[in-house]
Amino acid sequence: MSALRTRGLKVALGGREVLHGIDLDVALGRWTCVVGPNGAGKSTLLKALAGLLPCHGDVHWLGQSLHTVSRRERAQQLSWLGQGEAASLDLRVLDVVMLGRLPHQGWLTAPSAQDHAMVEAALKATQAWGWRDRSLGELSGGERQRVLLARAMAGNATLMLMDEPLANLDPPHQVDWLEQVQCLKAQGTTVVSVLHEIGMALHADDVVVMQQGRVMHHGACADPATHTAIESVFEHRIRILALQGQWVVVPRST
């Protein structure tokens, strides 16, 4: 069964169609990365998959049509980390991460012991536990990004959609993020992310290559056809090379 399945997915923004009939199957328990040049429709696709944009066509989550899943059920199943997600700088780190548990809490009830345990685990996983009583305003951009990742992880959702989660993270913390995604996968979570860092994206299981609102290719990251598709949408201005068992991206000199 697919974790996410779309058929003929179309999205229009400001009267202009930006996604033109996307057919996509995202495998359960795998990490799929969406790549493509600016304006390809990657973030729009992710938002449509999350049910955050009005769209035409079919979107199925875990076999259920998106329209038949209640708002609360959706929030429990899916965790979203937005591009440049803002948060009030006055809020404490602990309070921000606790927001990730909102879908699991009653409307007027206090957080349960399980909520506190999940928040602690997420903060420890992102190495942000030590800042729990500090306000977001006291943290750097990269540190805030780790707190927001912890917020998304605290929901313990089956599906996790992340739009440019590596923004503001330095290379060591990008590596930490990779490890966290591997941990999520090991727990059975399906991860879909939009990444601009192609070298990092090639650590995923599958890659979706987009251009001008269409999926140009969808395949395993080790597949040479995937590399060709990526090089093609970037107008062959980059090259993907194998180096010590990993894929690296280098600029192609003209």
Next chain:
Amino acid sequence: MTPDRTVWAWSMLLLMAGAAGVALGTAVGSQGWEVWWGAAQDPVMRQIVLDIRLPRSLGAWLGGALLGLAGAIAQGLFRNPLADPYLLGSASGASLGVSLYLSLFGGSLLATGWWVRLGMTGAAFVGAVLAVLLTLVLARGVQQTLRLLLAGVVVGVVLGALASLVVLFEPQVLQAMQGFMLGSTSFVGWTSCGLMALALGVCLAVAWALARVLDALTLGEATAQSLGMPLPQARLLLVAAFSLATAAAVAQMGLIAFVGLAAPHAVRSVLRCTHVGLLLLSGLMGGALLLLADVLARGLLAPQDLPVGVLTAVLGGVYLLWRMNTASEGRA
């Protein structure tokens, strides 16, 4: 959902400050400071304290609490620390509502009858709600902060001009409207206190029930939606609560500047908390601030009674400038 101990401690502190302010307020009379210990023996003094000074002081606290709460709701809902009842045009809408009411049905700001006060509150409420809705329509929602603020300024200026036009055509309401524009607690009696207390209870209950939505909105629209928050319904209720709070205060006391903007900032300067705490404390802080300003307005130049709106504008402006400078130094 329950506020932590620090929030309760600050709540108690601000409540005690409010109670002390009310006690102090009852000691300020038309001749300056006059203690009221002898009120029990002197029936005239007792009547002055119970029928004039006490409702006026209590009303100042209630009005400040309503404005502080409205400011905290507006800043959370619009995700903008500059949002306050005035910037989004609701106060000007309320002024227009009151001026239309006074010109159509007569009456005075000093009227104490339930129906007159209720009618003015209703007119101010309808005016405030329509003004906020007009601002939201012009701004095409709450997404673009700059557009929202500009739309609020436009609506505020246009509705303010319309209120002036109403006064121009109906000169008999000029004096009442002048008092209204300057903002004063001298119109406040027990009827006004009752209406403001009712509005405060309703608005605080609505805001508290939706405090989680305001918390979620700090993460942005899409994330709040992804967390399962019922945004359209919550927005509607919060705009209604924010407009009722503003309208109830403005209808009883006229335009009081800066309290709605400064109270949430003052709370944030002393502690970090989620909206459950911020909404409660902003209300209590607003009450304490306006009460303090009212006591000063009545006592500073006694027997001259300064309009409290003038004093809050001066004090609030100085406070925000100081906050702006300390925030800049903190970042430098």
